[in-house]
Structures are given as C-alpha cells and as structure tokens.
Amino acid sequence: MSRGARGEDILKQPFDRVRDYVAAKSEGEASFGDVVALAEITADSMQTFFAAIDRTIYRELREIAEYITNLRSEIAHLRAGELQKDRLPKAGEHLGAIVAATEEATNSIMEAAEAMLAAAGKDEATFKAVVNDKVMTIFEACSFQDLTGQRIARVVETLEQIENRIGRFAAAVKSDAPAAPAAEDPRERRARELLLNGPQDRGVAIEQADVDALFADKPVSA
C-alpha cells in the first residue's frame, strides 16, 4: 500500500467520527462543549496521523541503514586497497615485462637473420658456421613465449578477479540501471576523430584483399 493511500485510511476514521458527531448535533446550535469535543477529535486524529507517519519514516530509515550496512560490506569485499596497491601495479609490471621480452626476442631474431644475410657472400664453411650459430640464437630467443605466456596468465587472472568483484558489487547494490554515458575526454575524442581503433580481432579486421578491392573500387567482401 502506498504512503498516500495509508494516510487517507488513517484520516478517514476520525473524519467519520466528526461527521457522525455533526450529524447527531445538527438539530441544535453548537455549544462550547461541542467545540471542545470537535477539537478533541481533531487532536486525536492528528496524533494517529503523525504516529503512522513516524512508523513509516522509521521503517524507511531502517531500510536505508540496512542498505548502507550492506553497501559497506560489499565495498569491503571489493578489496580496492589490495587492487590498487598490489594487483594492478603487479599487472602493470607483468605487461611492461611482456613488452620488453618480446622486443628483446624480436631484436635477437632479427640480428641473427641480418647476420645470416650478411654471411651469404662468404665461403661455404663460414656461412654454414654462421647459420648454425644464428639458428641456435633464434631457438633460444623463442623461449620468451613460455615466460610471456605465464605473465599474461597472471594479468588475465587479475582482470577476472576485478570482473568478479565488480559484478558481485553491482548485484549487491542492484545497479541494473543503464549507466549514463561517460563524458568523452580529449584523448578519446582524438582517437574517434582520427580513427585510432588499434588492431582489430580476426573476423572484424578486413583483409589485404578487401583493401585492394577498395582501391580498385570493387565491392568489399563481408
């Protein structure tokens, strides 16, 4: 029942009493006693009305207090401090190390390839020795994949934890309303205007053949 409907019910009973009293006394003129009696009925009805409002407000305040207590508990479960001080910096370190490891490996492989190309004009024995040596360098450099794979797994684990905690928090605070779109910052606006989309996933990215078709003004495959 809504608060308005409940208020109407509370008021209805004293008003009925006033109506009955006035109906009973309608034959004669109102005396001082009648006025006092009406005043008592009015005061009584107001007390009943305000008591009902007090109970409603109390219940609503109790619900708000319970909500806040629940919210505090869920915020604690987010463990924002741990994410901020430990997991996110660690994830950043892992990503930095991945970039460094892949760069180092790529440079080693390219140096080896360049050395083999440079040895192409030398005598057969020298060329063979260089190729053997540089192929081993390439094999060694490829071991970066194992380490970067492990680091990527740790970063993915952190992201999954964040996703789970935020999901639990959103459910606890019943945050199912669509969020208002965030204001676009200058960096995002620049990326949108200059089409800085970055690498696309397979299936979304167009192929070189599609690009060639666009340059030849032919229809692009779906």
Add this chain to the structure above:
Amino acid sequence: MALDHSMPVLIVDDYSTMLRIIRNLLKQIGFEDVDEASDGTQALSKMRDKRYGLVISDWNMEPMTGIELLREVRADDKLNRTPFIMVTAEAKTENVILAKKAGVNNYIVKPFNADTLKSKIQAVFGE
C-alpha cells in the same frame, strides 16, 4: 613515375622493431637509401629537409598520426606529389576510405610480408 630503387625512402613508425623490419624488407627489395622517423612531426621535418621518392607510414603514432601526416603532405605544394603508402594495423574499412580520400597511394594491413610490400610499391609506380 618510374620505380627507381636508388630513390630515398622515408619510413615512419613509432616502433623501432617495425622500422627495422621494414628497413630490412626494403633492403631485400633493393632500396638502400632508407631514412626513419618515429612520428608524423619528425617525418614532416625530414621531408622538408630532403626530397623523398616514397613515404611508408604507420597510422597510429603520437604526437602526429599517419593520417595527419598524409593531410599535411597533401596540403604542402612542395610535398604533395610524394607517393605515400600507409602500413598499419588499423584494419577497418572506414580507415581505408579515410586514407583514400586524404590521398594515400596504397594501403597495407599489418602483419604483412615482403611480397605485399613489393607489389604495393610497384603498383604505386605503375609497374
């Protein structure tokens, strides 16, 4: 315009690894005079100091992107005839169309191989 392997080529990319890869591929194709720039601003400065026969540029760089460099080049009376190839991971149709409208001569999607680079260079020079 005929393809001359002795012409200077400017490659523009913010990743030193990619610059090295393209430089090696160009060397294999037969280009020896290759200069490098790490973004559009540096590339524009080099282009105003030296006449390049071909520019091969990435798209996503800071502070000046490849598309901004292309627009600057096409708006400059002294540079606007320089052949320009975009080599980028930006693989959306809208990117290709925008680059084409801005006057790019060809467009290569990363990752790419030596044959693709060679064929696009040849196509730009009508071979």
